Amino acid sequence: MSFERLYNPRGIAVIGASADLSRISGQPIAALKNAGYKGGIYLVNPKYQELHGLKCYPAAAAIKQPCDLALIAVPSNGVAAAVRDCGAAGIPFAIILTAGFREAGAEGRKLEAEIAKAGKDSGVRFIGPNCQGAMSIPSRMWCVFGSVSYETELREGSVSCAFQSGGFGYAVVNLAEAQGIGFRHIVSSGNETDIAMPELLSDFLDDAGTKLAFAYMEGTPDARQLLDVGRKSLETGKPILIWKGAQTEAGTKAAASHTANLTGNYDLYRAAFRQSGLIEVHDVEEIVDIAKVFAQGRLPKGRAIGVLSISGGSGIVYADRAVKEGLSLPSFSPQTVTALKAIIPSFGSSENPADTTASVFNDPTLFTKTLEIVLADPAIDQVSILLASISGDAATKACKAVADAAGSTDKPINVVWSGRRSKSEAACALLEKANVPFITTPVRMARAAAVLANFATDRQRLLPRTVPPPLKPRDLDLPSGPATLSEVESKAILGAFGIPMTREVLVPLGSDPVAATADLKWPRAAKIVSRDIAHKTEAGGVRLGLDTPDTLKVAAADIVANAKAYKPGAKIDGILVSEMAQGVEALIGVVNDEGFGPAVTFGLGGIFSEALKDVTFRIAPFGIETAREMIGELRGAKLFDGYRGAPPADKEALARTLVDVSRMAMALAPRLEEMDINPLFVGPDGVVAADALIVLK
């Protein structure tokens, strides 16, 4: 549904309006007036006939005027009734400021369930509770309390945002506005009992006036929806910046005591962001800078940046950061270099990053020419112009040249410039009119330009991808009820989904392990099989590298004895005798996350896994391109290309297996708790799972 009437309401009912404008239930009344809200303001409080020069209604139902939004600030035990009253009065949206719900313990949790039900029953969609309110700059809907309720001069613009912490979120707004960002809708979402972050963001993408959205979030229950939001962001070409709070143990602990938000697994959030084109940010300046470069309304074709600087150091610092952020500074074409050399003095540089030196300003047409030359180079997707701290007339000339150049190209252009604005108003005006973003330091610009390029390439890379359907198993017969399955049971499930495994035979207790396994190649592994022994190695239940019938016999006997000593009474299904596999040791895991559902972990196995935690994550399911990217993301990815003379591993087979596991995880989702394939051997001719553990719920 559209939130148009929430942000642009014809009338606003203030339920629980206070006689004291300094109270939480009074501040929004003052804010609406000060902001110049033009719709009806209907105070609801049975104790008064009139308040603050406005008529006071005994109940929402008494309003009898077009009213699209209710601001609810009554005590927590009265909120559910207030929501129902709004429903009865035909008010479709509410913002509930009141605190004292799940963040306040068991009693609050009960009250929160009641307001959720009241909303569902009455058809009222609501923001909050326990939030600082929401506002929309164009409509002057200023339904907030706290310091922002006094900031009615906030500049209008095309950035909409939503925050799971009102105090922090409005601080971000304040800072971003001071640096030139204009806002549209701003929502403090609080406990998100009804309207939650993904829906807010999705609505921003539908809103024609919103060009960029920003969210501060600690977590959201149905986190998987973020994948759809990301895809929609790429489709609509409107970026969504997300600051994920509670990334660390310390942050998570703080979130638990502050907000009772589900913070979830940060690794999975990061995976979801990367996977879907959402842009993760980590501080306010970054948000400002990214908003500025996106505001020019142009995307580069790729990651190649051309740099023109009047200061050597600026070019160096820019280059350092640009490549770290994933941009490339390709060499200019020979034609470009030749043309630049005719203009740039010999103590400058005509290579990328070019150092024009400040002498190009002696004749402004020269600067225009250098810009045109670089913009015409087909290898360059985006151009940054570094003007150091020039000011006054020099700045005006330079910015005139940049503004002209911007008008004659569709490549993104931006300017790094730290001159004093007070000495360069004309120059600033020229850039602003031409919609050319300018940022103070080369580092900040390189980072923002990289985000712009990433978004553009994410569109090309991610939009064509389709999500494969769940994998259909052959003859799958899952044990009923929660269970930690044995290796043999786990592998039976892998087998049903076609995951390649080591050739192996389950030898029942008492059978001759040599006679029973005549078909297997040497060397072999022998392992105890028992649901009651999850940690086989610890139990002395594993022997590797067995290369003769005699060693196999001894090993089998030892293993059984060890297992019995380790856990007397364990139900032992037998000994699993497998061919030893060769190749790079990898691992594939699946967790069925509370928020995201099935997600796949992939990493190097063996000592790499233990000592280095070299792993990467994706939300399931995903296709072969995503799987290939996962392989490339490991720090130790080179191991798959063959090392110390080993042949290259079959990375394509590995990628296919990652895809299959992700699809298998979706098929098993209702029953799957977690799954581990470790080790998975990646050899020159394919992969084999050598061990596996599945936990059902």
Next chain:
Amino acid sequence: MSFERLYNPRGIAVIGASADLSRISGQPIAALKNAGYKGGIYLVNPKYQELHGLKCYPAAAAIKQPCDLALIAVPSNGVAAAVRDCGAAGIPFAIILTAGFREAGAEGRKLEAEIAKAGKDSGVRFIGPNCQGAMSIPSRMWCVFGSVSYETELREGSVSCAFQSGGFGYAVVNLAEAQGIGFRHIVSSGNETDIAMPELLSDFLDDAGTKLAFAYMEGTPDARQLLDVGRKSLETGKPILIWKGAQTEAGTKAAASHTANLTGNYDLYRAAFRQSGLIEVHDVEEIVDIAKVFAQGRLPKGRAIGVLSISGGSGIVYADRAVKEGLSLPSFSPQTVTALKAIIPSFGSSENPADTTASVFNDPTLFTKTLEIVLADPAIDQVSILLASISGDAATKACKAVADAAGSTDKPINVVWSGRRSKSEAACALLEKANVPFITTPVRMARAAAVLANFATDRQRLLPRTVPPPLKPRDLDLPSGPATLSEVESKAILGAFGIPMTREVLVPLGSDPVAATADLKWPRAAKIVSRDIAHKTEAGGVRLGLDTPDTLKVAAADIVANAKAYKPGAKIDGILVSEMAQGVEALIGVVNDEGFGPAVTFGLGGIFSEALKDVTFRIAPFGIETAREMIGELRGAKLFDGYRGAPPADKEALARTLVDVSRMAMALAPRLEEMDINPLFVGPDGVVAADALIVLK
């Protein structure tokens, strides 16, 4: 020598003064006048009697007034003569703006050598050439050209800085000043033909008016001097921030074409910074923030931070970043929690980070009390107070409480606050008067507070360390002349310095490898020994894991045949037969760097080295504490603690060997080009070098 007279000259001679104030040789004249420089300005230009209302002298010698500084802006081929003239006139310092030296090719390189000699001969110490000049705010010495020559309103303060790129450096100054930083001495150091970065920084530390120094540098020829600068910084308690340009290949390429600076090896610069207490920075905001937290003149005892927030999100974001930056947020003591619980409402949090909620401002004494309680907790070294974006009266009350608290503790206190200054002048004034730093975002403050804590702990950790002397070898007999030594020759040198090695025997060609090695244990390795074959494995010259006399014999014959086929005519010294070593594979390398001299690389060996480049660096020599830190810095450091049931490796023996190699490198420095010990096996009972390569120069 002291640069006091350079920064506070009694008179300034402008050699090559221009009649045109807009030219490079004219702008500084205007700047000195506009800035209000009170000493004598002596223009030197034989073409004029008077210029700009000032007397013009035909030569420096004609000045006959106290004159401590010459600004030289004559053409490049006249600079050496100008320097000599200054010497003859008794002028001790010069700033040479002229470009056209080594950055302009061979002819310029010759001119640069001439001015270096002129300086030495005449006793004139000089800044530049090819620089934008220098200035000192207190004395109004404004000897600069370019945009900064018009910025004579720059605020005075206690930050001094030096830049290898004038344009970029002055842009940094502009930005930092706009964010509240005041400056003292500012130097664009140009080609640093005489006075180079380490000497400038060391002088800043001697200057009583400088409390913090900042440098932008791409590289410096005698980089080892930075270690002494860092130590002096810790001793004097004045931090030095360094922004190292040209960190990446792209940046290095840009630096080469822009400035012809020696950029050196970034890994070694980072090692030197870490090792000596210099603070690396990467953008302007970071510099500003660090300068602010240091300006309070207090250092914390350790890394424990206590956080008081009025906004849940701010506390979470702060905690996230603080721990990433190496701070700890310890639990408050039970007394602290109990005392806080009596004040903080139940929907807040009394754990660290505490969420007081904005309600504490209802009674300002409550906020003062919460501050006192947290400051009194002995586990807390530093306190951050997060005020989100409050403004007006609430801000004044809060800042009054903070200012009072700051006056009654010696623990560092800081404030995160993004309220509008225009609405909170009184609050800002309170904090400024109490010398309490405030910064806009939790992330920025967490980073700055961490730098403050790092500096404090670096003083405790690094100052007690002494540098061990070079190691004395027994019977060292180095081959003369440059040479890539064979394994046997290299190991002979290691042996002379007491580095433990595998037990082994060099078997001459034609001898029986079994009979000659009867004392060695099995299994063994056999390797070709030839100076002509540096890459033994590639040549088929290595066999490992030989466990019987027969396999050894076959291997020895194969190796010789392979080597002869690989490089016909190679001079073969024999076959080296060694006992196979056990343990974690590590590597120790030494490079004799052009700037730093001997430096040690340490990392994991084998596939870890090939696939993961898991290495760390230090400048030699160093003691055991530094060596232990190197071991701990590896991503795979856990491998040394025993994995998959292996016993823990002898990390102390490894640390001792690192120290010995660093001391050995110093002893060999005049002859050493590079050295590699790879692999070095780190077993439970010590280390053994299994292979080594030394290149002499």
